[in-house]
Amino acid sequence: MSVLITGATGFVGSRLLHHLLSQDDDTPVIVLGRDAPEVLLDRIRTAVGWLDVNGTVRPGAFGRLRCLRADLAGRGPFPDGAAPAGLTAVWHCAAATTLRxxxxPVHRVNVIGTRRVLELADRVPAAHLVHVSTAYVAGRRAHGVIRETDLCDAAGFHNAYEQSKFTAERMVLRWARDARRTVTVLRPSVLVDDRPAPEGLPRHPFAVLSRSVRATLDERAARASAAARPPGTALSQGALRFRLPGSPDGSLNLVQADWSVRAMVRAVAAHRGPGVLTVHVTHPDNTPVRAIARAFEAVHPGLSVEITPRIGDPTRLEAAMLGDFGFMTAYSAQHRAYDRTHLLACTGDLPDPRPLDGAYLERALAVPPPGRTAAGS
Ligand SMILES: NC(=O)c1ccc[n+]([C@@H]2O[C@H](COP(=O)([O-])OP(=O)(O)OC[C@H]3O[C@@H](n4cnc5c(N)ncnc54)[C@H](OP(=O)(O)O)[C@@H]3O)[C@@H](O)[C@H]2O)c1
Structure with a gap:
Protein backbone atom coordinates (compact mmCIF):
# COMPACT_ATOMS: atom_id res chain seq x y z
CA MET A 1 0.00 0.00 0.00
CA SER A 2 1.10 3.56 -0.68
CA VAL A 3 -0.35 6.99 -1.39
CA LEU A 4 0.83 9.68 -3.78
CA ILE A 5 0.65 13.43 -3.35
CA THR A 6 1.37 16.29 -5.76
CA GLY A 7 1.90 19.86 -4.57
CA ALA A 8 3.29 18.78 -1.18
CA THR A 9 5.44 21.92 -0.93
CA GLY A 10 2.38 24.19 -1.29
CA PHE A 11 0.02 25.76 1.24
CA VAL A 12 -2.55 22.95 1.04
CA GLY A 13 -0.24 20.04 0.20
CA SER A 14 2.16 20.67 3.09
CA ARG A 15 -0.78 20.71 5.51
CA LEU A 16 -2.20 17.49 4.09
CA LEU A 17 1.21 15.89 4.28
CA HIS A 18 1.56 17.06 7.89
CA HIS A 19 -1.72 15.29 8.60
CA LEU A 20 -0.62 12.08 6.82
CA LEU A 21 2.70 12.02 8.67
CA SER A 22 0.93 12.52 11.98
CA GLN A 23 -1.07 9.30 11.57
CA ASP A 24 -0.09 6.12 13.33
CA ASP A 25 0.50 4.45 10.03
CA ASP A 26 3.53 3.37 8.06
CA THR A 27 2.04 3.66 4.56
CA PRO A 28 4.71 4.96 2.18
CA VAL A 29 3.98 8.37 0.67
CA ILE A 30 5.21 9.13 -2.85
CA VAL A 31 5.77 12.85 -3.35
CA LEU A 32 5.86 14.24 -6.88
CA GLY A 33 7.46 17.67 -7.14
CA ARG A 34 9.50 19.67 -9.58
CA ASP A 35 12.69 19.90 -7.52
CA ALA A 36 15.44 17.32 -7.28
CA PRO A 37 14.42 14.67 -4.71
CA GLU A 38 16.86 15.83 -2.02
CA VAL A 39 15.72 19.46 -2.40
CA LEU A 40 12.11 18.36 -2.31
CA LEU A 41 12.66 16.38 0.87
CA ASP A 42 14.45 19.31 2.46
CA ARG A 43 11.65 21.74 1.59
CA ILE A 44 9.05 19.32 2.88
CA ARG A 45 10.90 18.77 6.14
CA THR A 46 11.01 22.54 6.64
CA ALA A 47 7.37 23.14 5.75
CA VAL A 48 5.95 20.18 7.67
CA GLY A 49 8.34 20.81 10.58
CA TRP A 50 7.07 24.38 10.88
CA LEU A 51 3.46 23.18 10.90
CA ASP A 52 4.21 20.64 13.61
CA VAL A 53 3.62 22.96 16.59
CA ASN A 54 2.11 20.18 18.67
CA GLY A 55 4.75 17.60 17.78
CA THR A 56 2.26 15.19 16.22
CA VAL A 57 4.49 14.04 13.35
CA ARG A 58 5.46 10.46 14.15
CA PRO A 59 9.09 9.65 14.83
CA GLY A 60 10.73 8.49 11.61
CA ALA A 61 7.73 9.67 9.56
CA PHE A 62 9.90 11.43 6.97
CA GLY A 63 11.40 8.02 6.23
CA ARG A 64 8.02 7.09 4.73
CA LEU A 65 8.51 9.66 1.97
CA ARG A 66 9.74 8.76 -1.49
CA CYS A 67 10.39 12.00 -3.33
CA LEU A 68 10.36 11.90 -7.12
CA ARG A 69 11.04 14.69 -9.55
CA ALA A 70 8.15 15.43 -11.90
CA ASP A 71 7.19 18.70 -13.53
CA LEU A 72 3.47 18.51 -14.24
CA ALA A 73 3.92 21.05 -17.00
CA GLY A 74 6.64 18.93 -18.61
CA ARG A 75 6.22 16.41 -21.37
CA GLY A 76 8.20 13.34 -20.41
CA PRO A 77 6.77 10.35 -18.57
CA PHE A 78 6.61 10.43 -14.80
CA PRO A 79 9.55 8.68 -13.15
CA ASP A 80 9.55 4.97 -12.45
CA GLY A 81 7.99 4.27 -9.13
CA ALA A 82 5.36 7.01 -9.38
CA ALA A 83 2.51 4.51 -9.80
CA PRO A 84 3.41 1.31 -7.99
CA ALA A 85 0.94 -1.56 -7.76
CA GLY A 86 -0.78 -1.11 -4.43
CA LEU A 87 -1.17 2.68 -4.71
CA THR A 88 -4.44 3.33 -2.88
CA ALA A 89 -4.86 7.08 -3.21
CA VAL A 90 -3.64 9.96 -5.36
CA TRP A 91 -3.97 13.40 -3.73
CA HIS A 92 -3.63 15.90 -6.56
CA CYS A 93 -2.94 19.24 -4.88
CA ALA A 94 -0.42 20.80 -7.28
CA ALA A 95 -1.55 23.77 -9.32
CA ALA A 96 -0.45 27.09 -10.72
CA THR A 97 -2.31 29.40 -8.35
CA THR A 98 -1.39 32.78 -9.77
CA LEU A 99 -4.39 34.93 -10.61
CA ARG A 100 -2.67 37.17 -13.14
CA PRO A 105 1.53 28.30 -18.06
CA VAL A 106 -1.56 28.21 -15.85
CA HIS A 107 -3.37 26.02 -18.39
CA ARG A 108 -0.30 23.86 -18.81
CA VAL A 109 -0.06 23.01 -15.10
CA ASN A 110 -3.73 22.98 -14.16
CA VAL A 111 -5.25 21.31 -17.21
CA ILE A 112 -2.50 19.41 -19.00
CA GLY A 113 -0.82 18.59 -15.68
CA THR A 114 -4.11 17.21 -14.35
CA ARG A 115 -4.52 15.16 -17.51
CA ARG A 116 -1.08 13.68 -16.86
CA VAL A 117 -2.11 12.83 -13.30
CA LEU A 118 -5.18 11.05 -14.71
CA GLU A 119 -2.91 9.08 -17.07
CA LEU A 120 -0.85 8.08 -14.07
CA ALA A 121 -4.02 7.10 -12.20
CA ASP A 122 -5.02 4.94 -15.20
CA ARG A 123 -2.09 2.70 -14.29
CA VAL A 124 -3.47 2.03 -10.79
CA PRO A 125 -7.17 1.23 -11.29
CA ALA A 126 -7.89 0.66 -7.60
CA ALA A 127 -6.56 4.05 -6.46
CA HIS A 128 -8.98 6.68 -5.11
CA LEU A 129 -8.31 10.01 -6.84
CA VAL A 130 -8.60 13.16 -4.73
CA HIS A 131 -8.69 16.22 -6.95
CA VAL A 132 -8.22 19.53 -5.15
CA SER A 133 -10.27 22.05 -7.07
CA THR A 134 -11.65 25.39 -5.85
CA ALA A 135 -14.99 26.98 -4.97
CA TYR A 136 -14.07 29.53 -7.66
CA VAL A 137 -14.86 27.10 -10.50
CA ALA A 138 -18.21 28.90 -10.20
CA GLY A 139 -16.48 31.82 -11.95
CA ARG A 140 -18.53 34.98 -12.38
CA ARG A 141 -21.74 33.61 -10.91
CA ALA A 142 -22.54 36.40 -8.50
CA HIS A 143 -25.82 35.40 -6.84
CA GLY A 144 -27.67 32.48 -5.38
CA VAL A 145 -26.48 29.25 -3.89
CA ILE A 146 -23.70 27.38 -5.66
CA ARG A 147 -24.48 23.70 -5.36
CA GLU A 148 -21.74 21.13 -4.96
CA THR A 149 -23.18 19.42 -8.03
CA ASP A 150 -22.98 22.61 -10.15
CA LEU A 151 -20.26 22.93 -12.75
CA CYS A 152 -21.23 25.40 -15.42
CA ASP A 153 -19.28 27.97 -17.41
CA ALA A 154 -22.25 30.04 -18.61
CA ALA A 155 -21.34 33.06 -16.43
CA GLY A 156 -17.71 33.10 -17.59
CA PHE A 157 -14.58 33.52 -15.48
CA HIS A 158 -12.58 36.32 -13.89
CA ASN A 159 -9.20 34.89 -14.77
CA ALA A 160 -7.27 32.03 -16.35
CA TYR A 161 -6.87 30.31 -12.97
CA GLU A 162 -10.64 29.92 -12.48
CA GLN A 163 -11.11 28.80 -16.06
CA SER A 164 -8.29 26.26 -15.88
CA LYS A 165 -9.61 24.81 -12.63
CA PHE A 166 -13.08 24.56 -14.18
CA THR A 167 -11.70 22.79 -17.26
CA ALA A 168 -9.62 20.43 -15.12
CA GLU A 169 -12.58 19.57 -12.90
CA ARG A 170 -14.78 18.83 -15.91
CA MET A 171 -12.04 16.62 -17.34
CA VAL A 172 -11.74 14.74 -14.03
CA LEU A 173 -15.51 14.13 -13.93
CA ARG A 174 -15.53 12.78 -17.47
CA TRP A 175 -12.57 10.53 -16.73
CA ALA A 176 -14.21 9.20 -13.55
CA ARG A 177 -17.42 8.41 -15.41
CA ASP A 178 -15.71 6.71 -18.36
CA ALA A 179 -13.25 4.73 -16.25
CA ARG A 180 -15.75 4.07 -13.43
CA ARG A 181 -13.38 5.42 -10.85
CA THR A 182 -13.74 6.69 -7.32
CA VAL A 183 -12.99 10.40 -7.20
CA THR A 184 -13.42 13.01 -4.48
CA VAL A 185 -13.36 16.58 -5.75
CA LEU A 186 -12.59 19.09 -2.98
CA ARG A 187 -13.49 22.73 -3.49
CA PRO A 188 -12.01 25.01 -0.82
CA SER A 189 -12.84 28.72 -0.79
CA VAL A 190 -10.02 31.06 0.41
CA LEU A 191 -7.90 29.31 3.02
CA VAL A 192 -6.41 31.38 5.83
CA ASP A 193 -4.14 30.64 8.74
CA ASP A 194 -3.63 32.67 11.92
CA ARG A 195 0.01 31.64 12.31
CA PRO A 196 1.97 33.85 9.93
CA ALA A 197 4.51 31.84 7.98
CA PRO A 198 8.11 33.02 7.85
CA GLU A 199 10.09 33.66 4.69
CA GLY A 200 10.24 30.77 2.26
CA LEU A 201 7.02 29.02 3.27
CA PRO A 202 3.72 29.20 1.40
CA ARG A 203 1.31 31.87 2.61
CA HIS A 204 -2.32 32.71 2.13
CA PRO A 205 -3.04 35.67 -0.20
CA PHE A 206 -3.99 38.13 2.57
CA ALA A 207 -0.71 37.43 4.37
CA VAL A 208 1.11 38.27 1.13
CA LEU A 209 -0.82 41.53 0.84
CA SER A 210 -0.16 42.36 4.48
CA ARG A 211 3.60 42.06 3.88
CA SER A 212 3.36 44.47 0.92
CA VAL A 213 1.55 46.95 3.12
CA ARG A 214 4.16 46.61 5.88
CA ALA A 215 7.01 47.05 3.39
CA THR A 216 5.38 50.22 2.06
CA LEU A 217 4.84 51.64 5.55
CA ASP A 218 8.44 50.84 6.54
CA GLU A 219 9.72 52.49 3.36
CA ARG A 220 7.70 55.63 4.08
CA ALA A 221 8.90 55.71 7.67
CA ALA A 222 12.52 55.41 6.48
CA ARG A 223 12.01 58.19 3.93
CA ALA A 224 10.43 60.40 6.56
CA SER A 225 13.30 59.92 8.99
CA ALA A 226 15.81 60.57 6.20
CA ALA A 227 14.00 63.88 5.70
CA ALA A 228 15.08 64.80 9.24
CA ARG A 229 11.87 64.21 11.13
CA PRO A 230 12.45 64.89 14.80
CA PRO A 231 13.62 61.63 16.43
CA GLY A 232 10.85 59.56 17.94
CA THR A 233 8.12 61.21 15.87
CA ALA A 234 5.69 58.53 14.82
CA LEU A 235 3.87 58.54 11.55
CA SER A 236 0.42 59.90 12.16
CA GLN A 237 -2.68 57.79 11.81
CA GLY A 238 -3.75 57.78 8.20
CA ALA A 239 -0.17 58.22 6.98
CA LEU A 240 -0.97 55.68 4.33
CA ARG A 241 -4.41 55.85 2.86
CA PHE A 242 -5.07 52.64 1.07
CA ARG A 243 -8.05 52.13 -1.17
CA LEU A 244 -9.08 48.51 -1.27
CA PRO A 245 -10.96 47.66 -4.44
CA GLY A 246 -14.22 46.03 -3.52
CA SER A 247 -17.81 46.44 -2.61
CA PRO A 248 -18.20 48.11 0.83
CA ASP A 249 -21.00 45.75 1.80
CA GLY A 250 -19.38 42.74 0.16
CA SER A 251 -18.07 39.60 1.77
CA LEU A 252 -15.76 36.73 0.95
CA ASN A 253 -15.76 33.12 2.02
CA LEU A 254 -12.59 32.62 4.06
CA VAL A 255 -12.04 29.39 5.92
CA GLN A 256 -9.42 28.21 8.39
CA ALA A 257 -6.81 26.01 6.71
CA ASP A 258 -6.37 23.65 9.68
CA TRP A 259 -10.10 22.97 9.89
CA SER A 260 -10.24 22.56 6.11
CA VAL A 261 -7.59 19.85 6.08
CA ARG A 262 -9.48 17.91 8.74
CA ALA A 263 -12.68 18.26 6.69
CA MET A 264 -10.95 17.16 3.48
CA VAL A 265 -9.45 14.07 5.08
CA ARG A 266 -12.80 13.07 6.56
CA ALA A 267 -14.63 13.65 3.29
CA VAL A 268 -12.19 11.43 1.42
CA ALA A 269 -12.38 8.69 4.06
CA ALA A 270 -16.19 8.79 3.97
CA HIS A 271 -16.40 8.47 0.20
CA ARG A 272 -16.05 4.80 -0.57
CA GLY A 273 -17.14 5.10 -4.21
CA PRO A 274 -17.45 4.20 -6.93
CA GLY A 275 -18.32 7.51 -8.57
CA VAL A 276 -17.65 11.16 -7.85
CA LEU A 277 -18.33 13.14 -4.70
CA THR A 278 -17.80 16.90 -4.91
CA VAL A 279 -17.45 18.75 -1.63
CA HIS A 280 -17.39 22.47 -0.87
CA VAL A 281 -14.77 23.06 1.81
CA THR A 282 -16.20 26.39 2.89
CA HIS A 283 -17.04 28.38 6.00
CA PRO A 284 -20.76 28.51 6.90
CA ASP A 285 -20.52 32.33 7.00
CA ASN A 286 -18.86 34.77 4.65
CA THR A 287 -16.49 37.34 6.16
CA PRO A 288 -17.44 40.99 5.50
CA VAL A 289 -14.82 42.86 3.48
CA ARG A 290 -15.15 45.67 6.06
CA ALA A 291 -13.94 43.29 8.80
CA ILE A 292 -10.90 42.43 6.68
CA ALA A 293 -10.19 46.14 6.20
CA ARG A 294 -10.48 46.82 9.97
CA ALA A 295 -8.04 43.99 10.66
CA PHE A 296 -5.54 45.51 8.21
CA GLU A 297 -5.81 48.84 10.06
CA ALA A 298 -5.33 47.18 13.43
CA VAL A 299 -2.24 45.29 12.27
CA HIS A 300 -0.67 48.29 10.53
CA PRO A 301 -0.86 51.47 12.65
CA GLY A 302 -0.73 54.39 10.27
CA LEU A 303 -2.84 52.69 7.66
CA SER A 304 -6.34 53.74 6.79
CA VAL A 305 -8.32 51.54 4.46
CA GLU A 306 -11.17 52.72 2.32
CA ILE A 307 -13.19 50.14 0.40
CA THR A 308 -14.23 51.52 -2.91
CA PRO A 309 -15.52 49.90 -6.07
CA ARG A 310 -13.25 51.91 -8.38
CA ILE A 311 -9.79 53.44 -8.06
CA GLY A 312 -9.24 56.11 -10.70
CA ASP A 313 -5.64 57.02 -10.03
CA PRO A 314 -3.97 54.21 -8.09
CA THR A 315 -0.83 54.71 -6.02
CA ARG A 316 2.08 52.30 -6.53
CA LEU A 317 0.83 50.03 -3.74
CA GLU A 318 -2.74 50.19 -4.99
CA ALA A 319 -1.60 49.39 -8.53
CA ALA A 320 0.33 46.36 -7.25
CA MET A 321 -2.69 45.36 -5.23
CA LEU A 322 -4.99 45.68 -8.23
CA GLY A 323 -2.63 43.40 -10.14
CA ASP A 324 -2.24 40.73 -7.50
CA PHE A 325 -5.51 41.06 -5.64
CA GLY A 326 -7.81 42.55 -8.25
CA PHE A 327 -9.95 39.43 -7.86
CA MET A 328 -11.22 40.91 -4.60
CA THR A 329 -13.05 43.64 -6.46
CA ALA A 330 -15.15 41.12 -8.28
CA TYR A 331 -15.35 38.54 -5.50
CA SER A 332 -16.40 40.98 -2.83
CA ALA A 333 -19.22 42.20 -5.07
CA GLN A 334 -20.60 38.69 -5.24
CA HIS A 335 -23.55 37.77 -3.08
CA ARG A 336 -23.35 34.06 -3.43
CA ALA A 337 -23.40 31.28 -0.90
CA TYR A 338 -21.99 27.79 -1.06
CA ASP A 339 -24.14 24.74 -0.54
CA ARG A 340 -22.50 22.44 2.06
CA THR A 341 -24.78 19.40 1.87
CA HIS A 342 -22.08 16.90 0.90
CA LEU A 343 -19.60 18.50 3.26
CA LEU A 344 -21.91 18.13 6.25
CA ALA A 345 -22.94 14.62 5.26
CA CYS A 346 -19.41 13.31 4.95
CA THR A 347 -17.56 15.09 7.74
CA GLY A 348 -19.65 13.44 10.44
CA ASP A 349 -19.29 14.98 13.88
CA LEU A 350 -16.59 17.49 12.88
CA PRO A 351 -17.90 20.77 14.31
CA ASP A 352 -18.14 23.74 11.96
CA PRO A 353 -15.13 26.06 11.95
CA ARG A 354 -15.25 28.88 14.50
CA PRO A 355 -16.44 32.31 13.38
CA LEU A 356 -13.61 34.29 11.78
CA ASP A 357 -13.59 37.20 14.21
CA GLY A 358 -11.41 40.31 14.24
CA ALA A 359 -8.82 38.73 16.54
CA TYR A 360 -8.35 35.79 14.17
CA LEU A 361 -8.06 38.07 11.16
CA GLU A 362 -5.48 40.24 12.92
CA ARG A 363 -3.35 37.20 13.71
CA ALA A 364 -3.73 36.03 10.10
CA LEU A 365 -2.45 39.39 8.85
CA ALA A 366 0.43 39.76 11.31
CA VAL A 367 3.82 40.09 9.64
CA PRO A 368 6.70 38.12 11.22
CA PRO A 369 9.82 40.18 12.02
CA PRO A 370 12.20 40.58 9.08
CA GLY A 371 14.87 37.95 8.62
CA ARG A 372 12.92 35.27 10.42
CA THR A 373 13.15 32.04 8.46
CA ALA A 374 11.34 28.74 8.80
CA ALA A 375 14.50 27.07 10.03
CA GLY A 376 15.25 29.76 12.60
CA SER A 377 11.73 30.43 13.83
N1 LIG B 1 -4.80 28.16 -0.86
C1 LIG B 1 -6.08 28.39 -1.10
O1 LIG B 1 -6.69 29.30 -0.51
C2 LIG B 1 -6.86 27.54 -2.07
C3 LIG B 1 -8.23 27.79 -2.21
C4 LIG B 1 -8.97 27.04 -3.09
C5 LIG B 1 -8.35 26.04 -3.82
N2 LIG B 1 -7.03 25.81 -3.70
C6 LIG B 1 -6.44 24.72 -4.50
O2 LIG B 1 -5.61 23.96 -3.66
C7 LIG B 1 -4.52 23.43 -4.41
C8 LIG B 1 -3.23 23.79 -3.74
O3 LIG B 1 -3.13 25.21 -3.68
P1 LIG B 1 -2.05 25.92 -2.76
O4 LIG B 1 -2.69 27.11 -2.15
O5 LIG B 1 -1.40 24.90 -1.92
O6 LIG B 1 -1.03 26.43 -3.86
P2 LIG B 1 0.50 26.81 -3.69
O7 LIG B 1 0.83 27.13 -2.28
O8 LIG B 1 0.76 27.82 -4.76
O9 LIG B 1 1.24 25.45 -4.05
C9 LIG B 1 1.19 24.92 -5.35
C10 LIG B 1 1.89 23.58 -5.37
O10 LIG B 1 1.87 23.07 -6.72
C11 LIG B 1 3.21 22.78 -7.12
N3 LIG B 1 3.39 22.99 -8.53
C12 LIG B 1 3.15 24.13 -9.22
N4 LIG B 1 3.49 23.96 -10.51
C13 LIG B 1 3.96 22.69 -10.62
C14 LIG B 1 4.47 21.93 -11.70
N5 LIG B 1 4.60 22.45 -12.92
N6 LIG B 1 4.85 20.65 -11.47
C15 LIG B 1 4.76 20.12 -10.24
N7 LIG B 1 4.28 20.79 -9.17
C16 LIG B 1 3.89 22.06 -9.37
C17 LIG B 1 4.06 23.75 -6.30
O11 LIG B 1 5.40 23.33 -6.30
P3 LIG B 1 6.59 24.38 -5.99
O12 LIG B 1 6.58 24.55 -4.49
O13 LIG B 1 7.79 23.71 -6.50
O14 LIG B 1 6.24 25.64 -6.70
C18 LIG B 1 3.37 23.66 -4.94
O15 LIG B 1 3.74 22.48 -4.30
C19 LIG B 1 -4.66 23.99 -5.81
O16 LIG B 1 -5.29 23.04 -6.62
C20 LIG B 1 -5.55 25.20 -5.63
O17 LIG B 1 -6.29 25.44 -6.80
C21 LIG B 1 -6.25 26.54 -2.85
Missing part, protein backbone atom coordinates in the same frame (compact mmCIF):
# COMPACT_ATOMS: atom_id res chain seq x y z
CA UNK A 101 -0.28 37.05 -16.04
CA UNK A 102 0.12 34.68 -18.93
CA UNK A 103 -2.72 32.11 -19.05
CA UNK A 104 -0.63 29.56 -20.96
Missing amino acids: GDPV
